[in-house]
Amino acid sequence: MVVLRAIGGFFVKIGRWIKETAWIQPLLIVGGIFAIIFSIPYISNWVSSWFTDSNAASGFYKDYKVSLEGADKGTSDADDLFKYMASDEKSASDKAKWGEKFFVTFVQEDCAGCESIYKGFDVLESNWNKAEFAKEGSSESYKMYTIFIDTTDTIDDETQNLFQKYFFDRVDYQFEEIIGVMQESNYVKNLTSSTSYLSDLQTLDDSEKFASPTIFLYDPSYEGNNTQLGVSEVLFTVSGKNNESGSYPIARTLFDCWYHQDIFAANYQA
Numbered sequence: 001m002v003v004l005r006a007i008g009g010f011f012v013k014i015g016r017w018i019k020e021t022a023w024i025q026p027l028l029i030v031g032g033i034f035a036i037i038f039s040i041p042y043i044s045n046w047v048s049s050w051f052t053d054s055n056a057a058s059g060f061y062k063d064y065k066v067s068l069e070g071a072d073k074g075t076s077d078a079d080d081l082f083k084y085m086a087s088d089e090k091s092a093s094d095k096a097k098w099g100e101k102f103f104v105t106f107v108q109e110d111c112a113g114c115e116s117i118y119k120g121f122d123v124l125e126s127n128w129n130k131a132e133f134a135k136e137g138s139s140e141s142y143k144m145y146t147i148f149i150d151t152t153d154t155i156d157d158e159t160q161n162l163f164q165k166y167f168f169d170r171v172d173y174q175f176e177e178i179i180g181v182m183q184e185s186n187y188v189k190n191l192t193s194s195t196s197y198l199s200d201l202q203t204l205d206d207s208e209k210f211a212s213p214t215i216f217l218y219d220p221s222y223e224g225n226n227t228q229l230g231v232s233e234v235l236f237t238v239s240g241k242n243n244e245s246g247s248y249p250i251a252r253t254l255f256d257c258w259y260h261q262d263i264f265a266a267n268y269q270a
Contacts, residue, residue, distance in 0.1 A: 027044045043174040055113040059147045060122060061107045063177060067141075068151040074170065078147050082171055085218055085229045100221070101258075102143035106214040110152035114213045120250025133255055149212060168207040174229050176205040178216075182234045185225045186260070192269045199234040211236050217257055224260060233257050 021075045070076040084090065084098050097133040105121075107114045111165060121144065127133040128142040150161040160166070168175075179201055203209040213236065220230030240249025 021124070026169045048110075057111075057118040057138055058109055060118045061105070061114065061148070064144050065085040066104075066145045066147055068147065069153065070264055071151075071166040072155050073154070074166075076162070076167065077139075078167060079170065081145060082174075082229065085220075085231075086174065100139065101140060101217075101219045104214060104216040104218060104252075105144060105146045106149050106210070108148055111212045113237060117213065117250055119236060119247035120240075120254055123247045123251035124254050127251070129245075133251065135259055137258075140258075143199065148264045149210060164207040168210075171229075172205055174209070174227065175250060176230055178227050178229070178234060179190075179204050181225050181227050184265050185233070185264075187233065187235075187257075187264050190263045190265075190270070192270070197236065199223075201234065204234075219258075219260075223259060224266070233255040233260070 031035075065269070067077045067080050067110055071079060083093050083100060085104075087094075124133060125142055125144070129135075129139070147163070149161075151162045152159050153162055154160070156191075182188065182201055183198065188197060191197060200211045203211045204214070215232045215233075215235040215238070216229070217235075218230050218231035219232040220226065224231040224232065226232050237255050238250050240246060241252035241256065242249065252266070253263075263269060
């Protein structure tokens with residue numbers, strides 16, 4: 001009985017408190033509404049942070065974008081770039097426009113691999129010819145171009161992928177040659193395990209399986225492995241130098257790629 005009276009007394013007190021403080025409840029409701037309203041910007045920022053890396057990477061690559069618009073007619077900027085790369089005789093104006101050495105990076109939206117390496121590209125460009133990113137005796141200019149392989153356009157009332165449907169048909173034989181040449185590259189020979197790299201390499205002549213990102217180094221003056229397109233190195237993923245993580249180690253690997261040194265050199269010793 002004592003226990004029941006204690007329980008009953010507890011609920012009586014709760015009821016009395018609710019009755020006596022009823023005027024507080026509207027304030028609590030109003031306060032809750034304002035709390036939700038004021039928290040919306042923070043919630044929005046929190047949700048936006050989920051996509052920060054993706055947006056930043058995409059924005060970065062778009063700064064170097066070579067358009068595929070007009071690829072259905074063979075008149076796109078990307079077509080012009082690859083004609084320049086394949087040409088044996090280059091005019092001074094074309095050299096001034098495109099450069100004599102550069103990276104061509106094939107990317108697409110929502111590409112995890114693209115997101116993981118863009119900061120390395122950014123560090124390399126920002127620090128080019130400075131400190132550890134300076135090559136003694138060299139004054140080469142850094143250049144990079146990007147091609148978005150998921151670019152689409154409406155042609156004959158249908159949405160078409162310009163890279164797969166049109167552009168690729170004009171370069172597939174050149175990409176096929178790259179596969180054969182790069183299988184014998186110093187980089188492949190120096191890799192601890194080349195299985196993954198060689199697997200990605202085999203996708204170069206398949207428009208639907210083409211890996212993203214794919215990185216070409218255009219350097220026709222290189223006396224080692226070379227191709228009709230002047231492509232002397234190919235990368236798919238970029239591991240940080242000495243297996244370190246972060247943007248600077250990735251930039252160091254890209255720097256080594258540019259100058260065909262360290263793991264990209266014939267005299268490399270792990």
